[in-house]
Amino acid sequence: MTVRVGILGATGAVGQRFIQLLEDHPTFELAAVTASAESAGKTYREAAKWRVDTPIPEDVAEMEVSTTEPGSVPDDVDLLFSSLPSGAAASVEPDFLEAGYVVSSNSSNDRMAEDVPLTIPEINPEHLELIDVQRDERGWDGALVKNPNCSTITMVPTLAALDRFGLEVANVSTLQAVSGAGYSGVTSMEIIDNAIPHIGGEEEKMETESRKLLGEFDGASVTLHDADVTASCNRIPTIDGHLENVFAELAEDPTPEDVREAMREQPSADLPSSPDQFIKVFGDDEPERPQPRLDRTYADGMGVVAGGVQTTSGGVKYNCLAHNTIRGAAGASLLNGELLVEDGWI
Numbered sequence: 472m473t474v475r476v477g478i479l480g481a482t483g484a485v486g487q488r489f490i491q492l493l494e495d496h497p498t499f500e501l502a503a504v505t506a507s508a509e510s511a512g513k514t515y516r517e518a519a520k521w522r523v524d525t526p527i528p529e530d531v532a533e534m535e536v537s538t539t540e541p542g543s544v545p546d547d548v549d550l551l552f553s554s555l556p557s558g559a560a561a562s563v564e565p566d567f568l569e570a571g572y573v574v575s576s577n578s579s580n581d582r583m584a585e586d587v588p589l590t591i592p593e594i595n596p597e598h599l600e601l602i603d604v605q606r607d608e609r610g611w612d613g614a615l616v617k618n619p620n621c622s623t624i625t626m627v628p629t630l631a632a633l634d635r636f637g638l639e640v641a642n643v644s645t646l647q648a649v650s651g652a653g654y655s656g657v658t659s660m661e662i663i664d665n666a667i668p669h670i671g672g673e674e675e676k677m678e679t680e681s682r683k684l685l686g687e688f689d690g691a692s693v694t695l696h697d698a699d700v701t702a703s704c705n706r707i708p709t710i711d712g713h714l715e716n717v718f719a720e721l722a723e724d725p726t727p728e729d730v731r732e733a734m735r736e737q738p739s740a741d742l743p744s745s746p747d748q749f750i751k752v753f754g755d756d757e758p759e760r761p762q763p764r765l766d767r768t769y770a771d772g773m774g775v776v777a778g779g780v781q782t783t784s785g786g787v788k789y790n791c792l793a794h795n796t797i798r799g800a801a802g803a804s805l806l807n808g809e810l811l812v813e814d815g816w817i
């Protein structure tokens with residue numbers, strides 16, 4: 472089966488990752504690339520400032536970039552990946568949904584909307600059924616699924632593993648790579664020899680999205696998980712890979728080995744781009760891992776890596792890491808697209 476796909480916002484940092492991940496994809500065939508009016512009409516090679524570490528696929532380089540509106544995307548495109556700035560996404564995604572397109576979006580608008588599935592395929596694939604509710608309420612022929620924020624996606628798989636011990640509280644402090652802010656998001660003068668203890672909106676996203684992802688879906692709505700989640704988000708001068716220090720309080724008292732085992736056992740999904748083992752866990756013989764430079768490419772950037780597990784008075788502390796533009800962004804939307812196909816929504 473071949474599914475024709477398009478990318479909204481294809482020339483940006485996340486859009487480029489989509490193009491890299493779609494090259495040689497077993498099911499998806501890239502048929503449309505869109506961007507702002509400034510890029511429309513140019514070839515992809517002319518429009519995109521290509522910065523990914525593999526060459527632009529030749530066939531994509533010669534594609535014409537179109538404007539981001541339903542009339543510019545061929546009707547036979549079955550699935551759109553969206554990597555638009557959230558403001559632009561909020562105004563144009565509904566037009567595509569009304570026009571009947573299925574959209575797997577990485578943009579932050581509408582992630583917490585009650586009728587929008589916010590999904591990590593390995594964690595809460597059943598939330599996808601919210602699409603029925605969404606179609607009833609909004610009258611869309613299309614469907615909208617969102618993936619979470621990149622820092623949220625790094626932590627939530629480990630929290631899902633801990634929940635077998637009764638997750639009550641999660642406090643997290645992040646060390647986030649500059650690519651998370653986009654190519655022109657943080658200047659070199661701001662970040663070299665520095666750390667910035669504020670990323671606008673990021674803490675609230677981690678605190679709310681994680682509870683929706685871990686929440687119960689009853690066929691009509693999602694009840695947020697009742698864990699208390701608090702985040703402190705920091706930008707540091709790494710290029711890719713968000714590292715996070717998590718302090719969790721649990722109802723039970725697992726040993727560090729129980730926790731490592733639970734994380735290693737957290738199931739992966741059976742999708743073309745799923746990692747074989749979802750969470751790789753370092754033992755206490757390597758307390759200095761995971762590290763961004765050494766571990767962000769685990770499972771081609773689609774996995775999560777944890778380590779430094781120790782018990783505390785109320786529970787455990789540990790570190791986790793994922794590649795923010797792959798597992799945290801384009802790879803996350805890609806997996807949701809694969810889940811949409813697997814579950815028959817396309």
Ligand SMILES: NC(=O)C1=CN([C@@H]2O[C@H](COP(=O)(O)OP(=O)(O)OC[C@H]3O[C@@H](n4cnc5c(N)ncnc54)[C@H](OP(=O)(O)O)[C@@H]3O)[C@@H](O)[C@H]2O)C=CC1
Nearest residue numbers: 480481482483484485506507510554556557559651653800
């Ligand atoms: N970078 C990261 O690690 C992560 C980013 N995200 C989210 O993903 C989205 C994309 O981020 P990123 O790729 O870094 O952003 P970029 O700024 O690098 O790219 C934005 C893309 O959207 C296009 N675009 C901008 N404005 C408009 C508009 N008004 N109408 C149509 N197209 C438009 C741009 O086209 P043009 O080139 O013509 O300007 C470009 O293709 C954002 O919502 C971001 O918050 C999420 C997780 C991680």
Ligand SMILES: N[C@@H](CC(=O)OP(=O)(O)O)C(=O)O
Nearest residue numbers: 577579620621647651652673
């Ligand atoms: N804010 C994230 C990246 C991002 O754009 O997140 P979101 O998808 O929630 O907008 C970072 O700086 O690393």
